[in-house]
Amino acid sequence: MATDDRAARWNRYWDKKSATYDREIGFFDRHLFGDSRQWVCSQAAGATLEVAVGTGLNLPFYPKEVTLTGIDWSQQMLDLARERAADLGHPATLQQADAHHLPFDDASFDTVVCTFGLCAIPDHTQALSEMTRVLRPGGRLILVDHIRSSAAPVRAVQRFLELFTVPLGGEHFLRRPLNHLRAANDLDIDRVERFTLGLVERVVAHKTAAMT
Numbered sequence: 001m002a003t004d005d006r007a008a009r010w011n012r013y014w015d016k017k018s019a020t021y022d023r024e025i026g027f028f029d030r031h032l033f034g035d036s037r038q039w040v041c042s043q044a045a046g047a048t049l050e051v052a053v054g055t056g057l058n059l060p061f062y063p064k065e066v067t068l069t070g071i072d073w074s075q076q077m078l079d080l081a082r083e084r085a086a087d088l089g090h091p092a093t094l095q096q097a098d099a100h101h102l103p104f105d106d107a108s109f110d111t112v113v114c115t116f117g118l119c120a121i122p123d124h125t126q127a128l129s130e131m132t133r134v135l136r137p138g139g140r141l142i143l144v145d146h147i148r149s150s151a152a153p154v155r156a157v158q159r160f161l162e163l164f165t166v167p168l169g170g171e172h173f174l175r176r177p178l179n180h181l182r183a184a185n186d187l188d189i190d191r192v193e194r195f196t197l198g199l200v201e202r203v204v205a206h207k208t209a210a211m212t
Contacts (some may be wrong), residue, residue, distance in 0.1 A: 007122060010170040014120070015076040017169065022055055022080075025116070028146075029057075032196050036144040037061050037115055039202060043142050044068075046110030051099050051131060052117025056081030059090050066111075069104075071097035099127040107136040118145050120171045125180045132186060137209040141187065143202070148174040150198025181205050 029037065041061035050058060053070030054077050062068055070092055072078050078094055085092045097103050099121050112131045118124040131141055149155050158173035165171040178201060181187055191204040 006170075010120075010122070011073055013169040014074040018055060018074060018076040018080055021077070022057065025057070032146070033116070033144070033200055034195070036200065036202060040113050040115050040142045040144050043140065043204065044111040044113055045140075047108065048111040048113065049102075049104070049109045049131075049134060051102075051112065051114040051127065052121065053078070053081055053094060054117065056084035056092075056094070058113075058115060059084055059088055059092060062090075068092040069109075070094045071099070071102070073098055099130060102130045102134050104134045106133055107139075108134045110136055110139045111142065112139070113142045115144050116146065118143065118177050119173070119175060120169060122170055124172075124175060124177060128177060128180050128184075132184060132207060135207040137207055139207050140190075141181075141203075141205045141207070143177060145175075145177060145201065146173065146199050147176045147178075147194075147201045148198075150194070154197050154199065176201070178203055 037058050038061045041058050042063065044062055044066050046067065048062070048066045048068050050068065050070040053072050056070070070081060073096065075096055078096055081094050085094065100123055112135055114131065118127065121127045135141060149158060155174070162173055165173070178192060181189060181203065186208050187205045188208055189203065189205045193202040194200065
C-alpha cells in the first residue's frame with residue numbers, strides 16, 4: 001500500500017511539473033545533453049515505441065517514415081505532448097501507460113527509445129526488461145540518460161541531491177542502466193557514448209534472435 005501511495009504522489013508531482021518541464025529540461029539540453037535527442041531519434045526505424053514520452057520534446061526529431069507510439073504515466077505531460085503533435089502535424093499515437101507493465105504484445109516494435117526517463121521510473125530494471133520484451137528480434141533499444149558520474153566530487157553532489165529528489169519525485173542520479181543491459185542475456189550492446197564528466201550516457205543495443 002505504501003508503494004502505491006508513493007507512486008501516486010510521484011505521479012501528481014510530474015503532473016504538476018509538466019507546466020515548467022520544457023523550460024527546465026531545455027537548460028540541461030543546451031548545457032549538458034548536447035544533441036542527444038536528435039542522436040536517439042534519428043536512429044529510430046519502423047514501428048517505434050517511446051517510453052516516458054513526456055511533453056513530446058522528441059517529436060520533431062523522428063524520421064518521417066517512423067510509426068511512433070509514445071507512453072507516459074503523467075496525463076498532464078501527455079496532454080502537452082498531444083498539443084505538440086497536433087502543432088507539428090505528427091501522427092503519433094500517445095497513451096497513458098505504466099513502463100513497468102507495457103500494454104503491448106511481445107515483439108511488437110522495431111525500435112524502443114527512452115530519453116531522460118529511466119531516472120524517474122521507480123523500477124528502471126523492470127522497465128528495461130519490458131522494453132526488451134516488446135522488441136522484435138534484431139530490433140534496437142536506444143537510450144540516453146543522466147547517470148552516476150565518473151567524477152567522485154560530482155557523485156557526492158548527486159548523492160546529496162537524491163536526498164531530496166527521490167522522495168519528492170522519484171528522480172535518481174546514481175543509476176546506470178548500461179549495467180542492467182550488459183547483464184541481459186537477450187541483448188547485445190552495439191554502441192556506448194559517455195560524456196560531460198561521465199554524467200550522460202547514450203546506448204544502442206539490439207535484441208538477439210530467439211533460439212530455435
